[in-house]
Amino acid sequence: MTKLFRLLVFLFIPGMLFPQEHPDSLFQRAQQQYDAEQYSKAVTTYQKILNQNIESASLHYNLGNAYFRQGELGEAILHYEKAKKLAPRDADIDYNLQVARVRIQDRIEPPESSFLMKIFNGIKYWLTLQELAWTTGFLFLSGSIIFGGWWLLNHSRLKNFLLYGLILWIIGILLVTPLLISRTIESVKERHGIVLSGEVAARSGPQNLSTEVFVLHEGTRVEVESIQNQWYQIRLIDGKEGWIPANALGII
């Protein structure tokens, strides 16, 4: 009992001493600052919400806009990408991301992807991971109920109807589950980042003495392969690899 009490005190006392402003009011204030063209203030305000360890697609989108207005293309793209991860079907996020992307300096030609591949990826990333997880959960739960009904009911016509439903559900589960597993593995293993410094030299190894391999500019999206001593090993979409300092990259 005393333990619980101590825990409660520990949790709430700091909150009482330094009351955190409600996210909604911060959100409103940031919008006013943005409207008044005080973009750096808006950025700070949005960051205050993020510092409470909460996020939403709209928050990242708005923060991206504020950064864009300040000319910080890398940060803008980073937050648009974060927003897109939380709301993959939002047209505004897509649009602003495109507007920002055409302004970056590095124009790396991605390898050709087929039409079918594009459709497949469109479906694969249509839902967020969270949504995909809940869809899977829902399919499992409703499928189990249909299964139960089919198992236990004696009414023959209803039973037939339920059997078709059950087949459909099983197909659905068989499609969604591998997608969920692959997306989950991807989310853990594959890390992407956006170059934040104006320009950064990618080197052949994680030291400043290593020879320069190529130069990257702000806003370019890279894949992070490994991390070592404040250096990221990165890979471009055209396959080039190199090491850049960790502070030059923002992880999506």
Next chain:
Amino acid sequence: MISRFLRISLAFSFALLLTQTQSFADDVQVSASVDATDITINEQIQLVIELENADQFPSFNLNLDKFAIISGPAKSSNFQWINGKSFSSKKISYTIAPLETGDLKIGPFEMMIDGTRYTTNQITVHVAKGSRPPSASRSGGDVSPEGESQSSSDDVVFIKATADKSKAVPGEQVTVTYEIYTRVSIRNYSIENLPDAVGFWKEDIATPKNPKLTQEVVNGIRYSKATIKKIAYFPTQSGTLTITPMPVVVEIQSSRRRSLFDDFFNGDPFGRGATKRLVSNPIKIDVKPLPTDNQPNTFTGTVGQFTMASTLDTNIVKIDEAVGLDVTITGTGNIPTVTLANPEVPASLEMFDPEIEKSSRVDGGKVAGNVTYQYVFIPRKEGTVDLPTIRFAYYDPDARRYRTLSSGTKTIKVLPQEQRQQITGSGFSREEVKLLNMDIRYLKTNPGQLRQAGARYYAHWSFYAVLLLSLGIIGGCTGYRYWLEEWGQDAAYMRRREAMKRANQRIKSAEAHEDKPEYFSNLSRAILGFIGDKTNIAENALQRKDVTVLLRDHALPDETITEIERFLDRCDAGRFAPVGQDQLTEEELVPKAKSLIQTLNQYL
């Protein structure tokens, strides 16, 4: 045309064959001869090897270690037919010049003719010290005469070669001056061929066409002196290298001009004077290899004195625009060897192969020139960029050390490219160009669902709860289904299991039909039905009279059996007749039925 030529040559060879068959009988004889055996060191002699009755010129090794071959071999054949006998002679002639004084031996030379070995005679040539001044020995060392020289009558004219140094390193210029010394007037001279200098790269230094005459006293004799040739030699290897004597043909104007007739008969009728074939002294140069200590890695063999100048065409450029860097090496030395190694270029720069211009000239007797490398760099990165340092290393023979010239650090400022908006060319699709002119969309006014940052579905219990729940439903349904299949067949069990439920249902329906005959019948059936279900006897088959027996069999106490009988009697009475005084009231019947069922449940 060709066939005609062939025919003639065939006929000719046939004729030759005829003569040869005859000449086999004659002995082959070889001999060597020179045109003079008593000479001074500054004269050339003619060496002739004569072959009698030999079919062809043999190949042989003319090893003359104490003479230099100035020209040759010149070959000539002579064929005579005298009184039905053929005489054939072949001559191989060389012009040679002595390299030393003293009694020098020529030959014997060995040669193979028609499978037989022949040896020439040996010739001894006495080479006297010429009248070259001792200063000539500076270059030639032991080769040239030393000390006082006895002036011979032949020494009216000689050629002297002087090198400006006797020791050098590879690549260092050695200037050799060829001077003609004469006591007679010279009508004309011609240099037959330039000295053969193995291991040197040579460059002619222009001398005036009409050499200026100066006076010099050599060994008490007054000579007129003129420079006729100047050659810059650059050793390309180390060791003791020899520059062979230079042959010069001199025409001397006759000095004894006593009468027209004398002149006519003794001299050249066309006023040509006498011709003298002379050679200069040879020169030996001791070439020491370049020091390997502290040799810079950019050193490519250039020796001399050089300076470097570098100019940058601009300090400020935009990304992808060219910057020109001109590096010029100027100086004296072996200019053709001047090469600049390509510097290491950082990734932020791109370098094109430099354009190279080389020009050399003779400046004050020294080979000089300049080499310009025009580098072009293209910055690919914004900011301040250091251009790579161009280095050039050479060996300074005067200071006896290597020196390295450096272009120094050149820093350029690289400005960002022009605004991208102005670029509508390559790299952008039509949609992208459109997007370049577009502004971003406005903020979202609703913060939306603010969730814990970086939340992961698999870290939340609810996901597993849903999965477990559905597994539970599937498992439960399956279990229930199996249970039904297993036990649903056993009617007796089913009845026992359902007995209490059905009894209670009947009591309930009795309560619903108060003051009606169904009230009593339902209560009665609740008890009877319960007994029937529990003992698995069909309800219709269970008669009132059987009940007592049945209950006794199940070892119910007598009082309970009586109680049940009285209850059933009461129900029957209630159904068909008015109620007696001692009997239970209607209200008491329901609790009674419930308690009886509980009691029965214990025994059945």
